[in-house]
């Protein structure tokens with residue numbers, strides 16, 4: 001077990017006090033408060049070695065979220081609960097990492113003499129997201145984003161279930177979004193490893209996402225029995241929230257009253273009322289996720305739901321005449337789930353020996369990202385909106401590109417923002433890239449360090 005110290009911002013010793021920007025936690029410096037849950041507070045932080053205000057050299061590098069779980073002043077039972085919750089997060093983070101799950105970096109226990117409220121707190125260091133699906137639902141989910149977001153959740157769930165885990169607390173607060181709005185499931189404090197068909201979770205969670213059977217599940221020594229179908233139910237509730245925000249799926253003034261309505265439905269005494277604002281395809285999908293019993297829900301695995309969404313998307317893309325070709329259909333199907341409509345078409349060109357004039361082939365200096373069909377989002381690269389502004393996550397378009405993609409460049413600029421890649425190559429040159437028809441904006445910028453083949457290109461005016 002590793003311990004780390006706090007320093008800076010030493011006022012107050014209350015359990016609920018907020019760490020000020022600049023406070024050092026282990027090797028990290030707090031930059032702002034993100035939010036609090038029942039047992040933890042989450043902060044944005046940067047590495048202690050990096051100067052404030054200075055962005056990471058490349059998008060996505062450096063900034064983290066610190067989830068701090070205080071233990072001081074709690075009863076031994078509460079401390080056990082927190083340690084257990086941290087253990088689940090760490091285990092899952094180590095063993096089931098995936099681009100659709102928030103990345104886990106490290107954990108440590110704080111030694112905090114100046115701040116007794118944080119003495120013995122457990123700190124989880126995670127990849128930092130830009131916000132949550134809850135924030136987006138409250139702000140209004142753009143119509144064009146809805147299916148893509150559900151597909152992303154489904155992809156994360158499919159991975160979790162395949163790896164033998166149940167999330168057990170799936171809700172919009174725990175669906176985080178990257179700056180490019182890519183989906184990352186998070187908060188694995190109740191995640192449960194399956195032994196056979198089920199596992200046991202602590203008797204906690206969020207009532208509005210409990211399936212009917214959970215309300216009557218007996219509490220044994222190991223906890224409450226949970227199965228992947230519990231996550232599928234929660235997914236159904238989320239689909240409804242995304243397509244019909246603010247419209248309750250089950251009536252009731254309190255979570256317990258709504259839980260009674262869920263049980264009535266589960267026992268066949270009430271009908272499911274999916275709001276008419278939910279489009280037909282998503283209504284059918286939500287209805288299957290919300291099948292009243294575990295048994296009726298079981299055929300609708302995350303994998304099968306994902307396949308339906310992919311087929312639906314492909315049919316729509318084909319209908320819109322934007323199919324990207326046959327060679328990479330299988331790969332694209334996966335990519336479409338997460339970044340639908342936001343990948344550039346480069347079928348067949350990855351294998352071509354050289355890019356002709358006007359085309360640039362993307363080069364990723366990270367070695368693990370050069371597999372020919374590696375469309376892992378962690379390996380994706382951003383294209384900048386403005387080559388004169390710092391190349392940070394705020395300055396990239398939603399379209400992602402991967403090593404080997406061949407892009408159409410129409411001109412270049414010298415004297416843009418300097419970019420250094422992972423092999424320490426530096427350049428101020430940028431290429432203007434044409435994005436697929438219908439993209440807004442219609443062009444974006446690739447730093448010259450992201451390609452090794454450069455053909456003659458005119459200067460941009």
Ligand SMILES: Nc1ncnc2c1ncn2[C@@H]1O[C@H](COP(=O)(O)OP(=O)(O)OP(=O)(O)O)[C@@H](O)[C@H]1O
Pocket residue numbers: 034035036037038039040041042065067102126127128129130131132173174176186187
């Ligand atoms: N890695 C992260 N990046 C950005 N925001 C995060 C991250 N992890 C959590 N958050 C946000 O921080 C807030 C607090 O999260 P936390 O996990 O402590 O509680 P919660 O999920 O809201 O509630 P509870 O866990 O008690 O059910 C939430 O709004 C969540 O969306």
